[in-house]
Amino acid sequence: MYALVDCNNFYASCERVFNPGLRHQPIAILSNNDGCVISRSDEAKHIGLPMGAPIFKWDNFCKEHNIKVFSSNYPLYGDMSNRVMKILEQFTPDVEVYSIDEAFLQFKGFDNYNFDDYGNQMRQRILKWTGIPTSIGIAPTKALSKVANKIARKFPEQTKDVYVIDSEEKRIKALKWIKIEDVWGIGYRLSKRLKHKNCNTAYDFVQLSDAWVLKNFSITEWKLKKDLEGIPTLKLDEIKNKRAIATTRSFEYTFSDIENIKERISTFATSCAEKLRKQQSSCHMIIVMLSSDRHKKDLEQHKASTMVSLPYPTNSSLIISDCAVKAVTSVFKSGIKYKRAGVIVTGIVPTNNHQLDLFEHENPKHQPLMQAIDGLNKKYRDYKIKLGNQDLKRTWKMRQERLSPRYTTDINDIITIKC
Incomplete structure (x- = not known):
């Protein structure tokens, strides 16, 4: 079995961990140099703040709707991400860090485990130890765990943020529910081509013949199709040194x-x-x-x-x-x-x-x-030793006018508790 653990609204959640007054408040996080919105809390999404919105155009909108806007605090986000990933390694040694807020897990030798309970244990431990809420999808393959994760995120009350695809009935129901453009690994252009073939859902995609997929696409799409069929084809990526x-x-x-x-x-x-x-x-x-x-x-x-x-x-x-x-x-x-x-x-x-x-x-x-x-x-940590021709005060000179404290990586920004 595989699991995809996704931190909900990760950047906004990191800000809320150390500032509880932000809970249930709309939050937006900006890109480098305070350019565009790159992350939003659910509350900001519901108000209508779009992803990628240039803040100089939407600043008045944010003020009118009391949206809290922050500069990207990458030292804080990176440290919180590392803490989450270390917790996941306690549940299985096979962990692939997919992004700063996502990780795939593989469970070898867990045949008799109740994965609903195991998923809830993971979620509760991460929430208790870091304060970061997560959604967890568990399934027989990586691609299906992505689908399960989307279901857990979409229906938190029914799933309690953990959904397991452990039967053929659940697999087919999930594939019929998810749109083809929302399938992991299928982008805009590929989904457009598939829709011309009347392929509108993931279920329609797996009904295509292997020969047709290989002829019209590539081995990558064929592997994705087999994964969605419940046949493990996509493995955890090994850490490799970069070529550039x-x-x-x-x-x-x-x-x-x-x-x-x-x-x-x-x-x-x-x-x-x-x-x-x-x-x-x-x-x-x-x-x-x-x-x-x-x-x-x-x-x-x-x-x-x-x-x-x-x-x-x-x-x-x-x-x-x-x-x-x-x-x-x-x-x-x-x-x-x-x-x-x-x-x-x-x-x-x-x-x-x-x-x-x-x-x-x-x-x-x-x-x-x-x-x-x-x-x-x-x-x-703060890169105290630099070359003589570098700026000794900052590593990156970026506009960060709305930066929150680096609570976990700078002793001068450590949280103050008022009793």
């Missing part, structure tokens, strides 16, 4: 001077280097991108990128940052107001197993230095 690592961000303001851009690029490059070390990898190539604000048509536009090939693989923040800064300097154009930049490291190889160069190699002092920096930053 990117850090791209929009600036808080437009920059037309090279010094500010060099500082941002250095910070992005350092982030990529840290991610490389975390997965014990090194890179051969660095790609640096720089672009102006495409939305301001009245200004001169410029978009450029360049690639740097390294003579030897490295994960040193010093080397990657230095190369990235030199690269962005070469594509920088004076007089342009730049809004976005990014660094991508690719050509990734294992740090402990790569081709050596006879004449060029990394300074042997870099690796112990990087280990010391990573150790200190992990211990104190």
Whole structure:
């Protein structure tokens, strides 16, 4: 059996854990730089606040309806997500973290378990230990557990937020209920093609022949079809090292001077280097991108990128940052107001197993230095150790005018209890 555990309105729920006065209040969470709405509580949805709404256009609407608006507090959300995932590992060792608020679980050797009770145990423990409400769907396959989860979320009073598909009757009823566009793995274009075939529900989809699906789609859609039929075909994903690592961000303001851009690029490059070390990898190539604000048509536009090939693989923040800064300097154009930049490291190889160069190699002092920096930053969390050309006050310069405290990751923001 498989389970999909989904945290309900996760970002809003994280805000409510430490501010109980927000319970039953409409809440909206904004994207980077306080741009658009990326998460809403059920109350905000019912009022009519759309997903993706630009806040500068909907600010008056939020004030009129008393919608509480917050900047994205990723340190808080990431820490709360990690706590939820650690709790799930107590119920089974086979856990696939699907997103910040979702996880698939596989139950091997649980043949005689009552999954309704087991699902309720998971939900109650997460709620008690973290304060995060969840919906849980349990079924014989991953795709069916997604369907079961949607039923649990849609009908919380009838299901008590836990629904188990454990019979053929329940499977068929669930497939007839869910629309084809709501099936996990079927996007807008694919659903449009299927509707031309009079395939409007998941049940209609599984009635198609295997040969027709393979001829008109791909092996991925065929696997999804078999999964919906109750035949386990989609397995839990194994954690694999990334083939490329990117850090791209929009600036808080437009920059037309090279010094500010060099500082941002250095910070992005350092982030990529840290991610490389975390997965014990090194890179051969660095790609640096720089672009102006495409939305301001009245200004001169410029978009450029360049690639740097390294003579030897490295994960040193010093080397990657230095190369990235030199690269962005070469594509920088004076007089342009730049809004976005990014660094991508690719050509990734294992740090402990790569081709050596006879004449060029990394300074042997870099690796112990990087280990010391990573150790200190992990211990104190707030990235106290940085390169000299980085901004020492903040990691990302984003507009966050509505940011809530980082209750669980910053001792200065720890919750105060009034007795």
